[in-house]
Amino acid sequence: MFNNKVYHKIDALSGSIATLRAEGVKYGEVAEVESRAGTSLAQVIKLDGPNVTLQIFAGARGVDTAAKVRFLGETMKIPFSQDLLGRAFTGAGVPRDGGPAITENPSPIGQPSVNPARRIMPHRMVKTNIPMIDLFNSLVVSQKLPIFARAGEPYNELLARIALQADSDVIIIGGMGLKYDEYLKFRSTLDKSGALAKTVMFVHTAADPTVECMLVPDVSLAVAEKFALEGKDVLVLLTDMTSFADAMKEIAITMEQIPSNRGYPGDLYSQLASRYEKAVDFDGAGSITILAVTTMPGDDVTHPVPDNTGYITEGQFYLRNGRIEPFGSLSRLKQQVNKGNPNDPDNKTRKDHRTIMDAMIKLYAQYKETIEKQSMGFRMSDWDQKLLKYGALFEKEMMDLSVNIDLIDALDLGWKILAECFDRGEVGIPSKMTDEFWPKN
Amino acid sequence: MTTTGKIVTVNGNMITVAFDGAVAQNEVGYAVLGGKRLMAEIVRVRGRRCDMQVFEATTDLMVDDTVEFTGELLAAELGPGMLAQVYDGLQNPLAELAKEAAKISKDAGYFLQRGMYLPGLPRDRKWDFHPTAKVGERVSAGEAVGWVSEGIFDNKTMPGHKIMVPFALKGVYTIKSLAPAGDYTVTEDIATLTDANGNDVKMQMMQRWPVKVPIKCFTERLEPTETLETTVRTIDTFFPVAVGGTYCIPGPFGAGKTVLSQTTARYSKVDIVISAACGERAGEVVETLKEFPEITDPKTGQSLMKRTIIICNTSSMPVASREASVYTAVTLAEYFRQQGLNVLVLADSTSRWAQAMRELSGRLEEIPGEEAFPAYLESRIAAFYERAGRVRLKDGSTGSVTIGGTVSPAGGNFDEPVTQATLKVVGGFHGLSRARSDARRYPAIDPLDSWSHYNSVIEQAKVEKARAILRKGNEVGQMMKVVGEEGTSLADFTTYLKAEFLDAVYLQQNAFSESDATTPVERQKVMFDVVEKALLTEYAISEKPAMRKFFMDLQQTFIDWNDKKFRSDEFNAIQTTLVKKIEEAAHV
């Protein structure tokens, strides 16, 4: 079935898309396009009778109509071996660290989805020592969770901090539209802490071809899947998924697809979902946890990219002014790990966890209302005064990202803050809990 | 003679096929790919070519590859063996698929294998058939000839699983022969029926039905007047659902649509729940999958899974079968309705189904409507909800299908095509609000915007009074933002506190607290009486801080009350305390 026929005549070129007449071509197969612009891989994205549409990974710039096109008879593959660890590649899998190319074990990317019947319930907490995460929105092994932030927020620092704190076996970094400096910074941060040796990087920088940006999540996740099937707990960091979506938009527009919302293709949801859904805890093997960054154009969460992402992921962390906002931030898997049942072998917390979590957030919401009233110049009641004191303490001792404490200490701190500001009857906590945990003095 | 064809174009999951012979709209065909056959459905016919949506990735297909048509529409298998199953959108049993795939290799067992299909009903399993009809009796489609015992449908606590004359048979038949009591598989003949012209038809326990066509073997449709008990207080009291009714839950991401659906699946007083996880997260299905078998259904004393079927076509599974999945779900529901049962279908999320239609429409290059959705979006949504209803069956009994669908509007803005089209056709609207979910006021059903046309479990006049206080309290709250607490009269301030109280102790309900997650109607009535008393009492408290303190204390006691087992000594004691607290503070 191998079709190694070579063609020399391209009929149409536009954006990164080329059309030519060819025979015996499979949908989705990869071709090599050689022209004076250099050699690039390309993928078949449409078959229409004798006409074959190709998406050229390096873009069509400089590709001439007489370019040499050779069909390879198989879909896009990425090599897999332990030698990937410690290395950095482009979205197309070419080394970008000067090291040797890796060719072993080529495995297809974008494989079918996991059978839901072979997943297990997420149940292992990832401790980050960040109270806004551990206490209020616990991260869980196999979770898929983005950081929503405006450009300029320290999201990559936060990613790196969590990656170093979490004890995963393998870290995979998928960079999309990353600035070169940021790539170097990731490298040096991981290097300093000795984590580089368990890290693989697939990086598309802002200067690289658009199509390569689109490949980054698939390539990263295909490699992650291989490690996970070997029993490894893999943490995948994808930054920035908005660049990925924009790459998709660019290509959809050159393909003259009808956009659904602000130029994005109608299948944006499905496209993002098929990547994020690779997060998994395998029944009888390892796991994939995905932490991503979604920058919000115009700081607008209703923009199609964060909006569709929110509908796919298992919560999100809002990073605003360098802090994880309690409102809007959500870990949907937290209830799997914050029961605090001492008989649970995976238990890493205490039985007052949920109580403190709920009570503190409800009070913080009331504090926000009081702030609003205060800003309108209204008199502050006794209750308002209490809330004001509480809000200030909460922001300083819990929300500040420099706080680095263990979860159990964070729980104690929570009770302490409550007791400093309120009477026990005012915090909306059932008496049986306050009886046990309310600080005595 | 089956029709065959050759692939002309491949574009994503859409192929165009040139065929000989005859084909039908929505007919199923298989694209042949080496040893695999990829299932597809005809979505448009033009001359000698048809467009087909493929229920799998189309990778490796080539121009001129063969397509074999089946002559059949996309259909579900109906009969014993569906309960407690977890199916994909095309009714493939997922656990069986995993076993089958694991035969290829250990790793392969983790993934859905392209072109692997298994029957919806187990073929080897035998069921104990009990004939109830007699030879010579005249029967028609949908009438029972016997029953088998399946799980909770054992003819003891619940009726047996009825074996019915195939719905597709038209006219009246005479039973020529009927199998004696004994064990049979779903494909063995159990009866021979003779039509008016003397032609014999053999029937089996299994029948097939095209999923996109409603089953209509009933004598009349009845008005949905009875309340469906969800045990969610806000719903049953303020925004009720009716047995055989329809409702929708639109809300921005993370507002609680799925949790609310799962709670309803768990605690609703219905006979069967069919959960369609449509284009959403696989993890959420796993939760149901692993938890339900462990939960005891109070009604039958058996595992909750025994009354549940999950249709699971999650977001990374092929889009075309996502489109089919909601139809599969409602077809299975109609089958059980024909048994005289009350069935609840929960579709999460109908927006993903609508998006699947949009993707398909885009590939067909149809003229797009608003937000690129196809022009027929509204009529498809209407037709789907129209399959709900309470009906009188031929034997005089009644059965029902209730449909609840979540909607995931872009940007959380309800002013978009799917939400709007849905609101036109449903009987209840449970709108979730971002403000409420941010403030952790779950379930985040907006108590002012939501509505329902159905009957509450509480006397309507009482509910209206409570609603009026909510509304007024909200107005006062808004006003207070402008004029402050000092600019608000004590009376208004009290109304505000009353509304907040009602919200805190009654509307809000923690789905993750064992004691609070479910409030059966009997308990709702007791609770509502106390709440009502607190709302309608005029208090002899003359200062705002004291008033606030009073309500906080009342709220605290009430929250403790919610924690207690219904009618336990503690429960009764706190009830007395609450009433006393209210009465002591009242004007005399």
Ligand SMILES: Nc1ncnc2c1ncn2[C@@H]1O[C@H](COP(=O)(O)OP(=O)(O)OP(=O)(O)O)[C@@H](O)[C@H]1O
């Ligand atoms: N009744 C409830 N009680 C307590 N917590 C709740 C409740 N409802 C929702 N939550 C919280 O909100 C989170 C999100 O809820 P859910 O997954 O149901 O949202 P959703 O509306 O289905 O979102 P999406 O559209 O993205 O699927 C839950 O994980 C849980 O933490």
Ligand SMILES: [Mg+2]
């Ligand atoms: Mg949901």
